[in-house]
Amino acid sequence: MTVAPASVRRRFERRRVGGERRAGPLTYAALIVTTIVAIVPLYWTVVAASRTNADIAKTPPPFTPGDNLWSNIRSALDQVDMVKALLNSLVVSGSIALGTVFFCTLAGFAFAKLRFRGSTVLLVLILATMMVPSQLGVVPLFILIAEVGWVNQLQAVILPTLVSAFGVVFMRQYLINALPTEIIEAAVVDGASTFRIFRSIVLPAARPAMAVLGMLTFLMAWNDFFWPIIALSSQNPTVQVALNSLGQGYVPDRSIILAGTLVGTVPVLIVFALLGKQIVGGIMEGAVKG
């Protein structure tokens, strides 16, 4: 191998600090523009929801929040039962998150640390289910819940999503690295049952990943749209069903509609603002194997 000229080598080394190339000003500029595009619609929601309808029709439009937020929110709550919707969404998303975390940790543990026949095939099968458009089964699913009288009942939207393929793969991936196999072997020698091992060793070790999976699942359940629209109605809505009534309703005042939208969105945005770093980590973690 020929040695590169000193000048080339120096440039090479300078750009290599820390193993990755440093970003130039153009990279920052592009990223800042994209970030603005990502955030402006959310910021504008806050602005428009806190002003009057007449205000947001002005040219140029306002760019700072006004002081009409509370009265707009009150008017929005008169239009749709957003309080009930928030409580329902909390129950639905909370149950789905808890169920998914439990079942996925159990399955992830089995795939990561237990040896059983056909485990590889079954894991591939789980991965393959990610590509099954199960949403398209709405018609029989609706007939089913109509027959058992679950239309407008929260369990109709909770039960079908209590476990996820992503969650199983995600927990498996985490447990493979986080849990030394020797500990489990030692527990087996001591005569612990697999469920005992799960309870006393796996659950404590898996806690960080369980938290991330719980948040991600909560987020997705909170935002789920298609099936809740079909299974529920405005009499017993989740937030998304209430937003659907609001968006498709005949409320002429845009600032009121946006105030209602804000109420339904702020809870997840707060979760996201506080734990965004972990959620980003979770998505990227799951992606490598996915």
Added chain:
Amino acid sequence: MRLKAQMATPDQAGSLVAEARGPRQRSAWRTRLTKLDAKVSPYLYISPFFLLFAGFGLFPLAYTAWISLHSVSLQNVDDRTWVGLDNYSRLIHDDQFWNAVMNTLTIGLISTVPQLLMALGLAHLLHYKLRGSTFFRVSLLMPYATSVAAATIVFAMLFGRDFGLINWFLGVFGVDNIDWENGKWSSQIAISTIVTWRWTGYNALIYLAAMQAIPKDLYEAAEVDGASRWQQLRHVTIPGIKPTIVFTVIISTIGATQLFGEPLLFGGAGGYRGGADHQYQTLGLLLYEQGWFNFQLGRAAATAWTMFLIIMVAVAVNALLASRGRSAFTIGRRRRQA
């Protein structure tokens, strides 16, 4: 139990002998139990996934095909009349169906292609050593955390003809107000913008995760060879994350075929029609209209099953293209090695 056996009085000798054999028997029983535990438990632990998927995913999907051969009314779901392929022949002769197929296809293309390309570029930028990388990653993921309903309500107003922020912004550059909702292309572009806004950051992070798994010495070798950044992206990064790209293309295709919430809420009241002239009615909306506004669940099932077939074909085409691309890539590599 074992403790009791040790404390037994001598006059219970007979039973003591029996008990003395107890521990060994029990331990044999225990070993068998442990073996059974090791054998059966794994299946038990993964069974919730398969049970729930079979019950609420696979079975309804398969049963859709059966329902689609019947006439079923929303008002009386138990009353089903066999109609054979009638629902399908109606679909084939229905202009609204073909309109929905075309809309789904065009919206799918103008939302997915730019979205994935931008995500790729964005991931490339995020892959640099950055100050505030967490800030960028989190804010780029904010749209993903926003629900379809909320995002669409907000964007429908941003795309408003008279008071929308987007028309105001374009007006600064002298563009006349565009009637986004009523035009065919304009409405489809607007809807695709919502999809792109929500998903670009998410896909960028997926790509970024895959890029970080590429060994660094590949880049070093490329740099020593004098490859520019663009060449590195084309010849190192993209081949390196190809499985991930194929995965996101397939997932986006499946998502685009079922597009529902964005067109439903974009037009406001009566959104299931997808605009006054059905100009942005997708197959998902058509299914919803047939089943839950015209009360014809059999026809809705036929549309759902047709969508499933379309997805199968699309995924097969994707997989085929991907495997072809891969063999071309390995041939190229082999030639270079030779």
